[in-house]
Amino acid sequence: MYSRILAATDGSETSELAIEQAARLAVDQHAQLRIVHVIEQSRLAFAAAGPVAVDLEAIVDALRKSGQAALERGRTIARQHGVQAEAAIIGDDAVDDRVAVVLADEARRWKADLIVLGTHGRRGINHLLMGSVAEAVARVAPAHVLLVRARATQG
Secondary structure: OOOEEEEEOOOOHHHHHHHHHHHHHHHHHOOEEEEEEEOOHHHHHHHHOOOOOOOHHHHHHHHHHHHHHHHHHHHHHHHHOOOOOEEEEEOOOOOOOOHHHHHHHHHHHHOOOEEEEEOOOOOHHHHHHHOOHHHHHHHHOOOEEEEEOOOOOOO
C-alpha cells in the first residue's frame, strides 16, 4: 500500500515515536523510509529583522547540529526495527516557507505516499495562538498523513 514513507523529526520524544511507527510500517509495507528535520528559516528571518543584533549564521549552524543529532537518533530507531533510512535536513534554503509547506514540498519532491509525524497535543489557547504543524501538514500534504500522539502522561 505504501512504498515511500517520509517521517519528520524535531528531536522530541513524540517525533521519535512517529519514527518508530514509520519504521514499523516500512517493514510491514516493504517501503523506503526517509527521515527529515526542518529548519524553519521564516522565524529566523523575522528575528533577524528585529531591533537586537542576531548572529543568524551561528543560530542556523546550531540548528543544523541539533537537527543532525535528531536525525541520527531517528536513524538509530529505524535500524532497531531493521530499516535503513535515509535522512536529511530540509528547509534551510526556504526563507519564506513554514514547516508544513516545507514538509509538503519535500513529500512531493521525493514522491512520498505517506507522511508520518508526531503531534504535541496542544489544547485551548495554546492551540488557538500557535496552531499545530501536524494539523497544517494534514491540510497541505500531497500524500496521506499519519499523526502519532504523544504518550499519555500519568497524573
